[in-house]
Amino acid sequence: MRAIAIIPARYDSTRFKGKPLADLCGRPMLWWVYHQVKKARRLAEVWVATDHPAIQEACGAYQIPCKLTSPQCPTSTQRVWEAAQSLEGDVYVCVNGDEPLIDPQVIDQVVPSSTEGFFAANLMAPILSPVEAVDETNIKVVADETGRALFFSRSPIPHPKASVDYQFYKHLGVLAYTKEALAFFDSAPRGPLEAVEDINELRFIEHGKRLQMIPVQAKSLSVDTPKDLEYVRAVLREKLRKGEI
Secondary structure, three states: OOEEEEEEEOOOOOOOOOHHHOEEOOEEHHHHHHHHHHOOOOOOEEEEEEOOHHHHHHHHHOOOOEEEOOOOOOOHHHHHHHHHOOOOOOEEEEEOOOOOOOOHHHHHOOOOOOOOOOOEEEEEEEOOOHHHHHOOOOOEEEEOOOOEEEEEEOOOOOOOOOOOOOOOEEEEEEEEEOHHHHHHHHHOOOOHHHHHHOOOOHHHHHOOOOOEEEEOOOOOOOOOOHHHHHHHHHHHHHHHHHOOO
């Protein structure tokens, strides 16, 4: 099993332009993401896929393998697909480029032991507070008893009409795809659910494809805004002080 991680890094983020190059304790955020992903034991290679020469240049300065992709890639999944076409692997693991403290052991859990019967998988983690549940940047997910994803939403799902005794889950930005799954995503049309929620993973659900959800115990600290960056910077400083990273 040859698993290759690809970190999509877009420069012109709507809420935070140049986010992958934002300074975190003297290094760009992308450097921290790359080095956390590199610690995962089940990955053969780790690459960055970007649309911008400035990010490509930063990768070169830090000796991070990088693929320059088209600026016209409409989604991060399609950026991963473009990079994957020139990389020989059995499984391609997409790790969002905005989680500088991602746990490498969590990444290993999304890599299947075999590609037989495997199409795509995504990690999900318990939501620990009402604030997380209503935050639209946290994508909520529900799955059936076999782990197959049923729906993703930026709203809390399911709606707690009759009971609040339910463990809500959010999706993590760690997904594993076969080349077949990536090619399918690239060629399939965007459906109305994906369009209204602005969630890539809904494309698989709308077209009847299986996306396997894997529950993990993980605290997600993603950077979506400059305010998030300040918080993550403080957490990172403390971890560095304690020698935890």
